[in-house]
Amino acid sequence: MDRSLTQLDPLSFDKDSDSTIKILGLHLWDNLLTKFSSLSKILRTCAYVLRFVSYVEDPKGFDKRSHVTLKELDRALLILVKESQKMSFAKELAELSKTTPNIRSLPKYIRKLTPFLDQDGILRVGGRLKNTPLSYDHKHPCLLPSDHRLTNLIIEYTHIKYLHPGLQTTQFLLSQRFWIPSSKRVIKKVLSSCLRCFKCNPSSCTPLMGDLPKFRENSPPLHWALGRVIECFPGADGVTRVVNVKTQKGILRRPVSKLCLLPNN
Secondary structure, three states: OOOOHHHOOOOOOOOOOOOOOOOOHHHHHHHHHHHOOOHHHHHHHHHHHHHHHHHHHOOOOOOOOOOOOHHHHHHHHHHHHHHHHHHHOHHHHHHHOOOOOOHHHOOHHHHOOOEEEOOOOOEEEOOHHHHOOOOHHHHOOEEOOOOOHHHHHHHHHHHHHOOOOOHHHHHHHHHOOEEOOOHHHHHHHHHOOOHHHHHHOOOOOOOOOOOOOOOOOOOOHHHOOOOEEEEEEEOOOOOEEEEEEEOOOOEEEEEHHHOOOOOOO
16 A cells, blocks of 8 residues: 555545545544553554555455554554644644745744655654664654653553663663654653552662760770870960861861860869
């Protein structure tokens, strides 16, 4: 099937017929996103719908397969991404589809990504990575809206598929194919609702502090470190507050309030 389901012309029926059926691709994908909470189920349902459309177009050349292939699932995901972009980036898609688009009319956060439309009409991110030997999806990731349900489902699917990694690892895995504006905030919000991660990362209890000793120095004064005042430093008012004390280990500068005079008797 060369054409995607979203590029098919609306079905036309006779007004006098008893039953009239209208298939609107946009509402079909919205119903799928709201009906299921798992991206894998949505992709398989979408793949079966596309397989049925392919069978209607060419029943003789249709290959009856019992299992959905990876290529069909990937095509279903691209169609969902395209429909989400139509809802969130309608003005941007209309501007970029022109022969000479005005890039300055785009929002700043999209304009700095050097966006462009690929051969399937999907909004992708451009830039200098096009000269690297990376894969096409890695060089030009699909632009996803940060406030769309499909984005949350893709983040949740990636998080579960790779065994519940952290924020930075999930962000790196998503960046290999998708670009999400304010991705750190969106990913953190989705990961905070993961029940398994919450159970495996409990808050650690703070250990209790030990009791302080009643007396930090119980030795008699004769066993204290002895020293001899060798120099005084009087202030501007003539009062000495700091002195140099010569001990066995060297000369220390100490405040007078920290010194203790030995008794004479």
